[in-house]
Amino acid sequence: MNVVVIGANGQIGKHLVNQLHAHEQHEVTAMVRKEGQKKELEDRGIQAVLVDLEGSISELESAVSGADAVVFTAGSGGHTGPDKTLLIDLDGAVKSIEAAKNANINRFVMVSAFQAHNRDSWADSPIKPYMVAKHFADETLMQSGLDYTIVRPGGLQNEPGSGKVLAGENLERGSIPREDVAATIVEALEAPNTYQKGFDLITGVDTISDAIEKI
């Protein structure tokens, strides 16, 4: 698969780009916001494209055109300013979904947030505005008609991945290394049993391929 990673310079995005670049069956295009990021990737032999997620849908459409799949992992969690939460996590995501549809790319993987589908779980959360943005981006994806998968990781860690995870529709809160989130996305990309589904994802006892098979 030729996979476009939106948010390629993010913490999960970087792992994902490296894993896809190293993967025998995939090619990756890293979508980044800054010229310096693009150059650094190209110096490493990785295809990169410069797009501002606050720009137009048609710019995004050109950037994803020709790919087989799009992964959206832009946004930096619940602690950016709420203006950016609306413009990137919600509107940027929805414009990416529109761009994928316009470019006839059916496969779309969204990096969401733990329990984003379950409003009750974040009623009193200190990052509730962020959860609202993720929730509505996910809702839009679910109604898009695309072959989507929504990955909802628990607390994100920088530790090296363990390769062992637990994936399920509603899990008790846990945490997970970003490297394992990226590896789970790579594994899910070509797994049709994960289409039209979302799942929470934390560190667990299953290998990533077993966890994906059980979705």
Next chain:
Amino acid sequence: MNVVVIGANGQIGKHLVNQLHAHEQHEVTAMVRKEGQKKELEDRGIQAVLVDLEGSISELESAVSGADAVVFTAGSGGHTGPDKTLLIDLDGAVKSIEAAKNANINRFVMVSAFQAHNRDSWADSPIKPYMVAKHFADETLMQSGLDYTIVRPGGLQNEPGSGKVLAGENLERGSIPREDVAATIVEALEAPNTYQKGFDLITGVDTISDAIEKI
């Protein structure tokens, strides 16, 4: 009709509550956030209910239960903090839509923002995050299955209403007194030709009833 006004203490909300209260064919319930607001309304013989839009859908459902129509006019424009934009203008609106559905209230009028349906028109707007929130609240309403009407007023003025407006799917930017926005909502409530539709609204040459008839 028994009409619940969500955001009854807002600038359009106050006009709307007064007009509905004075109207022979309507009864109004004013939904407000503060005990003092509730008491003031009740002292004037207006039914009021205390609900926090940041609360649960079930609270909202209880508050709207038994009504024939819901009007959402909460939120104070593009200049509140963006956290509140997400929590009130987007999430509060969507929870209100859910509450109306749960309570089997089919009629829902949304006070939106000028050209909120037309992303290109606010690509460079200084209040773009607000427009994003309004846009997605409207999108959710359009997919709700309710008999909705989305009213998208131009620049809001405090002048007394002129009773003359222009309503249309895509208008050149103009302005309109809040009193006329409220009067247009009252007129639209029982006009089935405005169901499943949205329109821009500015001051114009039509009487409000003519403008509504032409929708």
